[in-house]
Amino acid sequence: MVERNDPDQGVDAQGGGVQSVDRALQILDILARVGDAGVSEIAEEMGVHKSTVSRLVGSLVGRELVRQNSERGKYQLGFGILRLASSIPGRLSVVREASDVLESLAARYKETVNLAVLRSNYAVNVDQAMGPSTLATYDWVGSLTPLHATSSGKVLLAALPVDERDTILKTVGLPARTPRTVKNRAQLEKQLLEISRQGYAIVREEFEIGLSAVAVPICNHLGNVIAAVSISGPAFRFTPEEDPGLIEGLRAAGLSISAKMGYRPR
The missing domain is CATH 1.10.10.10 (Winged helix-like DNA-binding domain superfamily/Winged helix DNA-binding domain)
Known part of the structure; x- marks a missing residue:
């Protein structure tokens, strides 16, 4: 009527x-x-x-x-x-939703792209796309990497509540992987605040000599950080801090994956 x-x-x-x-x-x-x-x-x-x-x-x-x-x-x-x-599958698979984006990033920037989640106090790489470079040959899938020494790990750490972060760091400590690894808690907390502010993390030879990486967060429909996507490459040629276009491209990719997981920026 x-x-x-x-x-x-x-x-x-x-x-x-x-x-x-x-x-x-x-x-x-x-x-x-x-x-x-x-x-x-x-x-x-x-x-x-x-x-x-x-x-x-x-x-x-x-x-x-x-x-x-x-x-x-x-x-x-x-x-x-x-x-x-x-009625949505119990948990949207971030691996499935991110797959095409990872491949696109690897093809565009010609470096290795990884997807990591927080598991058992470590950043676990759950998917990877290889760049065409002959140097990018290591398979990181399944690898447990320290939160305080990797770009993905720092992104995941920065998103945690202070008490949860404190529990993890007291459990695993801040073991040095290289001379560049941050070993001071106050220094790490300062870095995490900056990461939260700028929306990405860069590490240069903190996890492995000769390896640099940059990572951004992936959020779910509640706005919670559930994963991180990173690009890594040899330190002699991969300098993300000098390439704002790469950082912005990675951030756009992170938002794209987040949107597939139901995230809507406020």
């Missing part, structure tokens, strides 16, 4: 419902962002008639995607959202 005082209803019908779907999704986005809202508030933010919002909210309530708070009369996301979310 068409509501005569709803100026948007005819447009919705002509659009085959596409506009209604888009607006319903806008309502879900608003409720996800603000927690709860009334029809008037939603309509004002969307710039549409209140009757349009009321009709769409009614449909979302019927699907249990939205529910009304009986005390305040405002609407909030419903348990149907959880039902839909649970």
Whole structure:
């Protein structure tokens, strides 16, 4: 039934419902962002008639995607959202989602690209794409690397709550892998603050003499860092700190993988 005082209803019908779907999704986005809202508030933010919002909210309530708070009369996301979310595979595979991006990075920058996650107090490389260089021949997949001496490890460390980071570092310590490895906790914490601020980590011969690397974080739908993607190469030719284009390209790749994992920048 068409509501005569709803100026948007005819447009919705002509659009085959596409506009209604888009607006319903806008309502879900608003409720996800603000927690709860009334029809008037939603309509004002969307710039549409209140009757349009009321009709769409009614449909979302019927699907249990939205529910009304009986005390305040405002609407909030419903348990149907959880039902839909649970239909996604228990955990999106960051390895699967990142694979094409890793290959693209390796082809573009002609160096070795690794994907690492935090496991048992170490950075574990779970996937790798090899650059065309004849020097890039080592298979890092499955390797456990120290968090404090690698670019991926520092990215993962920087994202941890202070108490969790403290527990890990007290357990594993700061063993020196090379003369360049950071061995002082205060110095490491200073580096981690800078990494959090700038959004990437660079190491130069801290894990292995002759090897430099740069890494950026990968986030999930909650904004939590779940992995890191890095590019590494021989220190004599690979100097990411002198190549802003490479760092920006890697950051864009990290955001691309994050988007596949459901991340949306605020």
